[in-house]
Amino acid sequence: MKVEQISVFLENKSGRLAEVATVLAAAGINIRALSLADTTDFGILRLIVNDTEKAKQVLKDHGFTVGKTEVIGVEVADKPGGLAEILNVMKANSINVEYMYAFVQKSAGNAVIIFRFDELEKAIEALQKAGIRIMKGEEIYSV
């Protein structure tokens, strides 16, 4: 039900993102989805990869501060109203979205939206009740 996401602390200086990508490439890790949140001084890179533990290890070995969080991947029909449906479920259940990012699946043509909620279990329950399909971790790691 849950998807493991790694996050990396990045100072705002040139070359840091390239460094992350290079380290992951060298370890043969494939990035499935990512988002970068930035402030004036620093950024947080959030990644979903095909091998979370290995990615975490190689990044740590290269001196990065890495965290692991559980998020939810939801499959959404790639058409108007797809996102609104999910967010209305959350609104009805008073669940907050901490952040989210989306990508489009190559094969099925559906969009996948990654959510970080303040109340993870409650969110899963609400989504299931509303009949929204939550993707399994493996489905996303191997997209």
Added chain:
Amino acid sequence: MIWNEEFETLPREALEALQLKRLKNLVERVYTAVPYYREKMDKAGVKPTDIKSLSDLRKLPFTTKEDLRLNYPFGLFAVPFEKVVRIHASSGTTGKPTVVGYTKNDIDAWAELMARTLSAGGAHPGDVVHNAYGYGLFTGGLGAHYGAERLGAAVIPISGGNSKRQIMLMQDFGSTVLMCTPSYALNLADVMKEMNVDPKSLKLRVGLFGAEPWSENMRQEIEARLNIKAIDIFGLSEVMGPGVASECIEEKHGLHVFEDYFIPEIVNPETFEPVPHGELGELVFTTLTKEAFPVIRYRTKDLSRIIDAPCSCGRTFHRMQRITGRTDDMLIIRGVNVFPSQIEHVLMSIEGVEPHYQIIVDRQASLDIMEVQVEVSENIFSDEIKVLEKLGKRIEREIKDLLGVSCKVKLVEPKTIQRSEGKAKRVIDNRKL
């Protein structure tokens, strides 16, 4: 003008006789009234009766900030508390401030010393003294205030901050003498420029600047930009506050130490042996007249040297060279003493924060800016921006609460802070003084 012609121009012989008389009295008083000093002297094997000449001062143990800390708050006071009429305090190294007290006589002596300082700097009765030193526990504001009143000047007790209003009042009240930190003087010059106020249109004539280290270059800049004569004054709360030493406007070269009140010594910062006049070393003070909070051989950790050449102003007091540095890592940020260990103390008190930090000091628009870089370890890292921002704000707030100085916290990646032989370089001071 010399405020106290009789004492400030005493022939050296008479001055030294007065110093010895006062020193004997001081040691006797302290030995009797302060158990901590008595124990230290007993341990060093020296009795008040052993002080027979000024050079016997060397037999007495030093006093350090650590001694003050151990006796927090009033343990080193040498009079019954009923005799104390004023308390001041400055920031300490571990969160507890350094506390000093004054009797009525001490306040009186302090006013005399600051009147001398103002006179030496070219102020005279009838001047309008714009006092922008901070009022409060800090000794600067009230010290300067009482001295200016004693001089017979009109004091504007404006304290620090709100520069535009300061400049407006300088114009409207016709201020002639400015007292503040040298960096604040430059900040006032910047704001004047913004406001299109020509310093030449003001009545300002001289400025007496202290409470932080500054340089000859900075003096020239202040003098040119504010169209005044800039005078260096020196003091520290442990010894009195401002009014320990001051430049004379005649030479502006070295600060006359008011030697009838204080004995300055320069010691080798490693061996603590006294060094000859003219040699650089750590400045040490003994207070000769102070009643509530006397100190014996207080190590300032400031580096200076004694100039014993006669001065054209006529004062017979030796001069100390302007402070050229410190023997420890103390920083002075906007007039406030800051030790890296205090920053570390704050960081260590926040759960998960490791003591990997660096303090970067700069001067922007003539004001000191302190940035504290903190390495983000896994313990404090979060995938949410708001969590990290909240942490940064919390550190900023706690540093401000402890030190009274605002800073900017910047979160940095691990290992970005320069380490040399396992020891991190804690302070980068980019201020061009």
